[in-house]
Amino acid sequence: MSRDSSVAPQGRIRVGDLGADPGLLFDEGAACLHYCAPTHGGWGVLRTALLVPEMYVLFVCPAACGRHGAIAAFEQGLKPRVGYLCIEEDEIVLGSYEDEIRTTVPLLMQRLTPRPKAFMIIVSCIDDLLGTDYTSMIAEFEAAHGIPFRVGRMNPITLGSGLPPQRRIQRDMYDFLAPPPFKDDSVGLIGPFSPLAQDSELRDMLARSGYGPVRHIADCSTFADFQKLAAARLNLVTRPEGIAAAETLAAKFGTPFVIAPVGFCDETIAARYQAIAEALGTSLDPEPARGAIELAVERARRAVGGRSIAVDGSATCSPFDLARALVERGFNVAQLVAHQLPAHERPALDWLARHVPELVVTSPIHPVRSWSRPEQPTADIAIGFSAGYLTGAPVTVPISFDEGLYGYHGLATVLDALATAASAPRPDTLEDMVRAYGLVV
Numbered sequence: 001m002s003r004d005s006s007v008a009p010q011g012r013i014r015v016g017d018l019g020a021d022p023g024l025l026f027d028e029g030a031a032c033l034h035y036c037a038p039t040h041g042g043w044g045v046l047r048t049a050l051l052v053p054e055m056y057v058l059f060v061c062p063a064a065c066g067r068h069g070a071i072a073a074f075e076q077g078l079k080p081r082v083g084y085l086c087i088e089e090d091e092i093v094l095g096s097y098e099d100e101i102r103t104t105v106p107l108l109m110q111r112l113t114p115r116p117k118a119f120m121i122i123v124s125c126i127d128d129l130l131g132t133d134y135t136s137m138i139a140e141f142e143a144a145h146g147i148p149f150r151v152g153r154m155n156p157i158t159l160g161s162g163l164p165p166q167r168r169i170q171r172d173m174y175d176f177l178a179p180p181p182f183k184d185d186s187v188g189l190i191g192p193f194s195p196l197a198q199d200s201e202l203r204d205m206l207a208r209s210g211y212g213p214v215r216h217i218a219d220c221s222t223f224a225d226f227q228k229l230a231a232a233r234l235n236l237v238t239r240p241e242g243i244a245a246a247e248t249l250a251a252k253f254g255t256p257f258v259i260a261p262v263g264f265c266d267e268t269i270a271a272r273y274q275a276i277a278e279a280l281g282t283s284l285d286p287e288p289a290r291g292a293i294e295l296a297v298e299r300a301r302r303a304v305g306g307r308s309i310a311v312d313g314s315a316t317c318s319p320f321d322l323a324r325a326l327v328e329r330g331f332n333v334a335q336l337v338a339h340q341l342p343a344h345e346r347p348a349l350d351w352l353a354r355h356v357p358e359l360v361v362t363s364p365i366h367p368v369r370s371w372s373r374p375e376q377p378t379a380d381i382a383i384g385f386s387a388g389y390l391t392g393a394p395v396t397v398p399i400s401f402d403e404g405l406y407g408y409h410g411l412a413t414v415l416d417a418l419a420t421a422a423s424a425p426r427p428d429t430l431e432d433m434v435r436a437y438g439l440v441v
Helices: 003-007 045-049 063-075 089-094 097-111 125-130 135-145 165-174 201-208 223-231 240-253 266-280 287-304 319-328 343-355 385-391 407-423 430-437
Strands: 012-014 055-061 082-086 118-124 149-154 187-190 234-237 257-259 308-312 332-337 360-362 381-383 395-397
Touching (some): 045 055, 045 063, 045 118, 045 165, 055 063, 055 149, 063 082, 082 097, 097 118, 097 135, 118 165, 125 149, 135 149, 149 165, 165 240, 201 266, 201 407, 234 240, 234 266, 240 257, 257 266, 266 319, 287 407, 308 319, 308 385, 319 332, 319 343, 332 385, 385 395, 385 430, 395 407
Parallel strands (some): 055 082, 055 118, 118 149, 187 234, 234 257, 308 332, 308 381, 332 360, 381 395
16 A cells, blocks of 8 residues: 555645645655546647647657547647657567658658658657667658657656656757857746746846846747747746756756746745846846735735635646745635645745645545545635646636746736636636646546
């Protein structure tokens, strides 16, 4: 029996108890079964890789491993940029699927219109077990077709390692960058799946200090635009998924980076901006943005009242810090849904354990979730899709993956979305939100 199932048999625990030992709930290495809610997904390896513009992906895997991503490609309008090479058991055992790749890639390059500027071969975790060396194959393809090729991996067996799939795929994506002819004063944003909001105070503060623009891969419409990311003066990592990519760029180009994950409470936001300022050798003053946040707080308070809130780790990589920010501003946070505790979240966990010890933390992947969805809602409002599903909350706030969020503008965005959802006469259903966002059940 895993530690997770023996100590927290229902996959839920008081934050006051969790603070003393996060392993009571977050023991991913011991857990053997994971539940995936219908709201699971959003930014898988394939969708993330296709942020690289003008790139084509060939996914090499057994059919069962690729079906979810294939359906998602249709849903998200990405099908013209991805192909599947489904391999059979005998090809895996004999290793002949390498020959299939060598045959398939030239055929694709003859037929693809427009011709891709880059090509990635993504392989599943079966390849991890076989240990295939693609070095010579990649060199052959690059020589024959005159574009860069890389190998990516969709290997969930590495989830508990130091290089899980999302970190690895971002590292492999940014490996397409060539050495820049010169460095400019831009700041690269690595880790999040969407650009920083245009009216974020971070953009203004950096501009006043002589730095900018803030570049993100999703802003790039061409492969040539993407290459400009290599010229950054500093890379800013705002989600853990970008750490390996930033480390690789530091090794290749000497680009310094700072890990400053999204935060929501005053103390965390101040620490993040201080870290960025020190990395750039300048000063950043977020005080004007901090003062403006109170209007958003009051609007949300009026709309929410005393209703209970559940905060979800699918909404942000810092759900504990978001919960703290809401509690500090008088909101009734009753539940937190998260399946891991990144190092940057430990201070927020400790704060919650001291100040709201009765707050319940629930693991969305615990096996008991598969049969324990409540008949009656356990929260009035959920921030994030997984919390919306697992609590049965009548109101769900459609925030996902920190998209566009950072600093006080990020907190204001969450508060405005909270106020809008809480005051809607007929809130959108969770099912409609899931479909609109492009999640594949």
